[in-house]
Amino acid sequence: LTSIGLEVEHVDDRASLAPFVIAKVVTAVQHPDADRLRVLTVDTGDGKPPVQVVCGAPNARAGLIGAFAAPGTYIPGIDVTLTVGKIRGVESHGMMCSERELELSEEHDGIIDLPADAPVGTSFAAYAHLDDPLIEINLTPNRPDATSVHGIARD
Known part of the structure; x- marks a missing residue:
C-alpha cells in the first residue's frame, strides 16, 4: 500500500483470538468457599466431557453461551497465559471470557453472552467476523x- x-x-x-471457541455453560453452582464465585461445567463442543471452570462473573449461569479459553491460551486483555489452577481449593480448567479480556471493548461486567443459536465448538473469531x-x-x-x-x- x-x-x-x-x-x-x-x-x-486478530490472530490472538484464534484459540477461543464458543462454549456452553451446562451447570453453574455456588463455589463452596467463596460468595462471589461459581463453579461451572462447560461444554466446549469438542466431543470430550465438559470441563470445570471457576468463574467470578455475575452473569455466569447454566445455558449461557460465550467465548471459552482452554489452558495454554494467551488472554490479551489481562496479559496472562492460562494454566490449570486451583481457585479457593477448586480446580479450574479454563476461562469464560469477557469483552475486555479479549480486547474487544472495555466491557467487563460479565462473560460474553452470545445468542442461543451460536454454534458451540466453533471458533469465536470466525463467528464474530474477527478473523481478518x-x-x-x-x-x-x-x-x-x-x-x-x-x-x-x-x-
Whole structure:
C-alpha cells in the first residue's frame, strides 16, 4: 500500500483470538468457599466431557453461551497465559471470557453472552467476523479516491 501512496498507520491482526471457541455453560453452582464465585461445567463442543471452570462473573449461569479459553491460551486483555489452577481449593480448567479480556471493548461486567443459536465448538473469531486483519490507512490530501474501500481495492 505504501508503494501506491497510502500510508499504513496500523495493522490490527486478530490472530490472538484464534484459540477461543464458543462454549456452553451446562451447570453453574455456588463455589463452596467463596460468595462471589461459581463453579461451572462447560461444554466446549469438542466431543470430550465438559470441563470445570471457576468463574467470578455475575452473569455466569447454566445455558449461557460465550467465548471459552482452554489452558495454554494467551488472554490479551489481562496479559496472562492460562494454566490449570486451583481457585479457593477448586480446580479450574479454563476461562469464560469477557469483552475486555479479549480486547474487544472495555466491557467487563460479565462473560460474553452470545445468542442461543451460536454454534458451540466453533471458533469465536470466525463467528464474530474477527478473523481478518484490520488495516488503518492515513490518507493524504492528494488521494481523495482512496477515501473508500473501492478506491483502495482498485489500486
